[in-house]
Amino acid sequence: QKEVEQDPGPLSVPEGAIVSLNCTYSNSAFQYFMWYRQYSRKGPELLMYTYSSGNKEDGRFTAQVDKSSKYISLFIRDSQPSDSATYLCAMRAGGSYIPTFGRGTSLIVHP
Amino acid sequence: GAVVSQHPSRVICKSGTSVKIECRSLDFQATTMFWYRQFPKQSLMLMATSNEGSKATYEQGVEKDKFLINHASLTLSTLTVTSAHPEDSSFYICSASRDNYEQYFGPGTRLTVT
Numbered sequence: 001q002k003e004v005e006q007d008p009g010p011l012s013v014p015e016g017a018i019v020s021l022n023c024t025y026s027n028s029a030f031q032y033f034m035w036y037r038q039y040s041r042k043g044p045e046l047l048m049y050t051y052s053s054g055n056k057e058d059g060r061f062t063a064q065v066d067k068s069s070k071y072i073s074l075f076i077r078d079s080q081p082s083d084s085a086t087y088l089c090a091m092r093a094g095g096s097y098i099p100t101f102g103r104g105t106s107l108i109v110h111p
Numbered sequence: 112g113a114v115v116s117q118h119p120s121r122v123i124c125k126s127g128t129s130v131k132i133e134c135r136s137l138d139f140q141a142t143t144m145f146w147y148r149q150f151p152k153q154s155l156m157l158m159a160t161s162n163e164g165s166k167a168t169y170e171q172g173v174e175k176d177k178f179l180i181n182h183a184s185l186t187l188s189t190l191t192v193t194s195a196h197p198e199d200s201s202f203y204i205c206s207a208s209r210d211n212y213e214q215y216f217g218p219g220t221r222l223t224v225t
Contacts (some may be wrong), residue, residue, distance in 0.1 A: 008152055011163075036216075043204050043216035044155070059192060088154065097143070103154040 006102030023089035112189035115219035134205030141207035
């Protein structure tokens with residue numbers, strides 16, 4: 001079992017839909033959780049950074065962490081075609097600065 | 112702020128030759144730089160971590176004699192793929208950190224070995 005599991009998709013949704021992206025993990029030491037967006041042939045861009053459990057909102061993006069279930073989510077409201085990209089979750093333990101990445105979920109938002 | 116550049120963005124080389132990829136932090140001093148490799152539809156795989164002025168720390172299974180990393184200054188790290196083979200073809204991404212918490216990624220370099 002991989003430390004971080006993420007469905008590669010692709011996930012195809014119509015413009016304006018609410019998107020839910022998820023990752024599960026097995027290492028209970030993970031305390032910091034990140035979501036990155038990666039456009040094709042580009043490097044990842046940090047979207048959200050959360051510590052421990054709870055929700056964090058930034059514009060149309062909401063990150064949710066449930067440590068008891070070892071499950072994290074990224075919600076995108078009012079999705080746009082420009083949101084089409086691969087979304088990678090990443091997480092790390094408190095004593096480490098090297099995150100473990102999921103394999104990414106490909107999102108396609110069609111007009 | 113926190114911009115990281117990579118050069119070249121794409122490179123094609125012949126089998127047996129060496130290729131150097133540069134990673135620069137443009138507007139901050141990076142205490143640590145990281146090199147990743149990414150295959151299509153796969154996750155980022157950490158290859159090595161480097162600190163300025165010291166030897167890089169390689170992940171298990173990464174050949175340090177094949178992937179030479181030099182971290183010459185707080186704003187520049189280079190990855191040299193020596194004696195490249197077609198199986199080394201991949202997307203190489205660097206990242207830089209100034210506080211050992213958040214990593215800022217470069218745009219990546221696509222290497223094709225023919």
